[in-house]
Amino acid sequence: MTEPHATCRRTVLRGATLAGAVGLGLTACGGSGKDTAAAASPADLGAATDVPVGGSKLYRDDKVVVSQPTQGVFKAFSAVCTHAGCVVDKVENGVISCPCHGSRFNATTGAVEQGPASAPLPAVEVRVEGGKLVTGSKA
Ligand code: FES
Numbered sequence: 001m002t003e004p005h006a007t008c009r010r011t012v013l014r015g016a017t018l019a020g021a022v023g024l025g026l027t028a029c030g031g032s033g034k035d036t037a038a039a040a041s042p043a044d045l046g047a048a049t050d051v052p053v054g055g056s057k058l059y060r061d062d063k064v065v066v067s068q069p070t071q072g073v074f075k076a077f078s079a080v081c082t083h084a085g086c087v088v089d090k091v092e093n094g095v096i097s098c099p100c101h102g103s104r105f106n107a108t109t110g111a112v113e114q115g116p117a118s119a120p121l122p123a124v125e126v127r128v129e130g131g132k133l134v135t136g137s138k139a
Contacts, residue, residue, distance in 0.1 A: 042136035048074070048128045056091045056107040063087055064124050064135055065096055067107045076126035076135055077110040083117035096121065 043062045051057045051074065056067040063079045065088065077096070079088045086100035095113060096105040103117035110121035126135045 042134055045133040045135060048131055048133045051133070056094065056096070058088065058091045058096070060087060060089070062135065064126075065091055065107060065121070066126055066133060066135075067094075069108045072128075074126045074128065074133065075108055075110075076124040076133075077105070077107075077121035078124055079121070081117055082112075082119040082121060083115075088121075 043059075043064070045059050045062060045064070045066065048068075051066050051068045053068050053071050056065055058065050058079060060079060064076050065079050066074055066076045068074050079096075080086075081088055081098040081100065081103055083098065083101055083103050086098050088096050088105070089099045090097040091107050094107045096107050098104070098117070101116050102114065103112065104114040105111065105117070105121050106113055110123060112118060112120055124135050126133055128134070
């Protein structure tokens with residue numbers, strides 16, 4: 001198995017050295033939406049019933065936000081802001097908020113609702129196993 005983060009990090013560092021713009025490299029890495037830490041390593045988030053129907057829950061330690069727009073349908077997104085990498089700190093009324101520079105994201109789609117972030121929060125695989133939410137790919 002390859003290590004996409006190592007490749008991504010090298011790309012960022014090389015880009016920062018050559019272009020003097022770390023943000024440019026981070027945007028390129030975050031845009032893939034496939035190589036978040038949460039997606040790479042399965043995590044047990046606990047009871048699926050902790051996420052209300054029509055609502056969302058932030059799992060800050062696991063850096064993931066899970067929403068349940070309709071009964072039994074779960075959506076998960078990385079909680080790492082695509083602007084500069086802060087972990088979001090709040091999800092209220094369907095909006096995920098980043099404390100660092102005020103970006104806001106849709107909790108059901110991950111889309112940017114307010115900048116400065118310009119890229120959506122990457123989707124994370126999530127499923128229910130034995131009544132518990134599990135993120136990441138199966139081993
Ligand atoms: S890191 Fe989230 S808004 Fe800047």
